[in-house]
Amino acid sequence: MAALKLFISHSSRLRPASADDAEAQANWQLLQDTCKALKAEYSDKIEILVDYEGLHPGDDWERRLNEWLAECHAAIILFSRRALDGSNWVKKEAAILSWRAQLDPDFPFFPVLLDQQSSAEDLDKEFFGTLRITRTQCITDVTTAQQILGGIKPKLKDHPAILRGTAKTPFEQLLEAVESVIVEQVKLHSLEQLWRLLFPATTLPSTHADYASALARHMLNEGEKSLERFQAVLNNTLPHPHRERAEELLKFVRALWVDAGAAGQIPAARSHGKCLALNGNYLAHSDSELAHKKHFFTLDRYLERAWPGTAQIRVIPISDVSSQDAIQGEIRKVYARGLAHLTNEQIDQRVRNDQWHVVVFVPATNWAGEAPDARLVDGLQKLQQLYRTPVFVFGVGAQLRDDLPDAVESLLPELSLETESAQLLAELDARELLNNIYG
Numbered sequence: 001m002a003a004l005k006l007f008i009s010h011s012s013r014l015r016p017a018s019a020d021d022a023e024a025q026a027n028w029q030l031l032q033d034t035c036k037a038l039k040a041e042y043s044d045k046i047e048i049l050v051d052y053e054g055l056h057p058g059d060d061w062e063r064r065l066n067e068w069l070a071e072c073h074a075a076i077i078l079f080s081r082r083a084l085d086g087s088n089w090v091k092k093e094a095a096i097l098s099w100r101a102q103l104d105p106d107f108p109f110f111p112v113l114l115d116q117q118s119s120a121e122d123l124d125k126e127f128f129g130t131l132r133i134t135r136t137q138c139i140t141d142v143t144t145a146q147q148i149l150g151g152i153k154p155k156l157k158d159h160p161a162i163l164r165g166t167a168k169t170p171f172e173q174l175l176e177a178v179e180s181v182i183v184e185q186v187k188l189h190s191l192e193q194l195w196r197l198l199f200p201a202t203t204l205p206s207t208h209a210d211y212a213s214a215l216a217r218h219m220l221n222e223g224e225k226s227l228e229r230f231q232a233v234l235n236n237t238l239p240h241p242h243r244e245r246a247e248e249l250l251k252f253v254r255a256l257w258v259d260a261g262a263a264g265q266i267p268a269a270r271s272h273g274k275c276l277a278l279n280g281n282y283l284a285h286s287d288s289e290l291a292h293k294k295h296f297f298t299l300d301r302y303l304e305r306a307w308p309g310t311a312q313i314r315v316i317p318i319s320d321v322s323s324q325d326a327i328q329g330e331i332r333k334v335y336a337r338g339l340a341h342l343t344n345e346q347i348d349q350r351v352r353n354d355q356w357h358v359v360v361f362v363p364a365t366n367w368a369g370e371a372p373d374a375r376l377v378d379g380l381q382k383l384q385q386l387y388r389t390p391v392f393v394f395g396v397g398a399q400l401r402d403d404l405p406d407a408v409e410s411l412l413p414e415l416s417l418e419t420e421s422a423q424l425l426a427e428l429d430a431r432e433l434l435n436n437i438y439g
Contacts, residue, residue, distance in 0.1 A: 003047040004162055006038065007072035009094065011080060011087035013052060027080045027114070033145035034076075041149060065089075067221055069096045069260070070171035073162050074108035076148070079118035084128070091127055092261045092413075098131040099264025103170065103307075108159050110152055113140045130409050132268045170308055175216050178252055182212035185241030191215070194236050219249075223256035224419060227426035231433050243438040250430055255304035257423045262411045263305035266359070266391055269409070275380055275392040277372075277410045278302065280420050283395040284317070284363050289431050297427075298420055299361060299393070302411075312356040316390070321366045324379030331360065331383070331390070351387045358390040364397040372396075374405045381407055 012027040035048050048054075049068040055061050075097045077083070083090040094111075101109040111133050113119060120140065123133045139151030156162065168176070182191070191211040195204055198218070205211045219229045230253050234246055241249075269276050278299065285297040296315055303313050316334050320326040335350045336342050342350075351358075360380070367373065372394050380392045398417060400410045 003045060004042070004074060005047050005049055005068075005072045007068050007075040007093075007097075008035070008048065008050040008078065009075065009083075009090055009097065010050075010078040011083040011090050012078060023081065023117070027078070027082075030114075030143075030145060031078060034078075034148050037145040037149045038152075041153070063222060065093075066223075066260075069093060071169055073167055073169060074110070074156070074159075075100075076110045076112055076152070078112050078114065079122070080114050081117040084118055084122055094128065094131055094133070095261030095264050098133055099260065099267065099306075100170070101137070102132070102264070102267050106159055106162070106167065107169075108152075108155055108162060109137055110148075110155070111138045112142050112148055112151070113138050115141045115143045127412070130265055130268055130272060130274070132271050171220070174252060174308070175213070175220060178216035178219060178249060179209070179212040181241065181245045181249055182215055183208055185245050186212075186237050187239070190237055190239070193238075194233065197236055198232065219253055220256065223258070224423070226253040226256045227423065227430050229253075231426075231430050234437070235433060240437055243434070246434060246438070250434070254427055254430075255301040255308075257419065258301050258305040259413055259415075260305060262413060262415075263302050265409070265411050266302065266306040266393075267357075269391045270389075273381060273384055275372075275377055275384075275394060275408045277394045277396045277400060277404055277408050278415070279396050279398060279400045279411075280415050281398055281417055282420055282424055284361070285424065287428070289428055296361065297424055298415070299359075299395070301423075303357070303359060307357045310357070314354070314356045314358045316358065316360045318360060318362045318366070321362060321373075321376050324382060327360075327376075327379060328383055331387075348387070351389055354389050360390045360392045362392070362394050364395040369397065371401050371403045372405060372408060374407075377405045377407050 008031070010027075010031055012024075012031040014024060014028050031050070031052075035050060035053070038046060038048060049072055051061070051065070054068075055064060077090065077094055077097065097109055101107050111123065113122075120135045120138055122128065123131075123138075139148060142148055142151075159167070186194075188208050188211070191208065192204060194215070195202075195211065205214055215233060219226055219233060230250060234240065234249070240246065266276065280298040282297045283299045284295065286295040287297065290297060295317075299315065303315070307313060314334075316331055318327055318330050320330060331351065332344060332347045335347050335354075360383075362372070362376075362380075384390060384392060394408060396404075400414045404410065
């Protein structure tokens with residue numbers, strides 16, 4: 001039986017300047033005591049993923065932490081004063097973990113509020129307020145490891161599949177999907193040759209399934225290299241898999257370069273009612289080589305990352321921002337689908353009842369380098385309150401702005417234009433490779 005992987009996010013490591021800091025010393029002791037209490041309670045049923053035990057000198061710690069965030073079955077965040085005020089890593093981890101909790105109600109997520117250091121009100125402010133961490137998720141007024149354990153135990157009992165080791169994370173499901181394509185489509189002798197090419201002077205896996213598992217991880221575990229690795233695997237696999245399965249593999253990997261924390265802010269925006277700002281040069285880039293009926297390269301990849309594994313994503317581009325009525329008219333036009341007999345009331349009801357993930361996108365060209373007008377933002381917020389379904393996203397050009405209206409949240413971290421350009425070119429290369437192989 002596989003052990004439950006429990007990730008612990010914190011900012012409790014002692015620093016040289018903390019030698020005389022009683023609070024820092026207590027937080028460091030609490031972290032260690034919590035790990036000991038969890039091990040004593042669950043023994044080999046649980047694997048604790050925490051940096052001071054699982055990371056070693058020479059490790060690629062950033063890649064390892066990203067793997068833990070993707071593969072953990074449950075997570076704890078210790079919200080100390082330092083975690084709230086001074087840790088960008090805790091912010092990133094909180095964004096990814098809260099996103100996973102929104103996507104999967106069965107993901108056990110435990111924000112721990114340390115007594116006299118953090119409160120539920122702190123999680124309603126600034127960056128953490130965008131994550132919509134609920135009070136019911138929190139274990140509050142904590143001073144001891146036993147209090148943390150006491151808050152976790154009854155909630156874990158509500159997730160028996162997690163404790164039995166049978167639950168699958170989204171990343172594990174993606175791994176299995178990629179593995180199944182490789183096992184089904186690629187002969188063992190071809191995998192052996194591919195392995196020698198990609199990993200010379202390393203031990204060969206022993207079975208077909210082991211090859212598939214290792215190659216799937218190779219393609220998936222470093223998002224910015226996924227498209228490059230997809231090409232290497234496809235090009236050197238002979239005979240090539242059927243085109244439909246190769247296309248499927250490309251869809252699995254093409255959005256993994258997008259920061260999961262930034263993408264996770266998109267689903268959260270629907271509940272907090274704010275508009276979002278996303279930077280990039282290719283947000284609305286259309287290229288016939290990429291895929292049919294796709295007109296928003298960077299935006300599409302953010303949305304695929306935000307809602308993985310679904311094709312029910314609807315983007316409504318807005319061209320006329322002269323008034324709230326003009327914006328609403330464009331939304332209604334999409335939902336009317338050319339049916340002239342529908343009334344505005346009927347169309348609005350269709351919008352409210354839509355079960356798809358809906359994004360209303362306002363390109364940067366609509367205000368030619370200026371910040372979005374506060375009146376426009378106010379109109380979008382009123383439509384969000386009316387419809388409840390859509391998330392409203394502003395494209396703001398190459399860089400995020402510091403003069404955005406208060407009702408607009410920036411997707412953070414800011415998108416690197418170099419990464420965006422490199423990934424667009426990599427995806428175009430991947431599609432060219434597909435066409436060269438299959439015609």
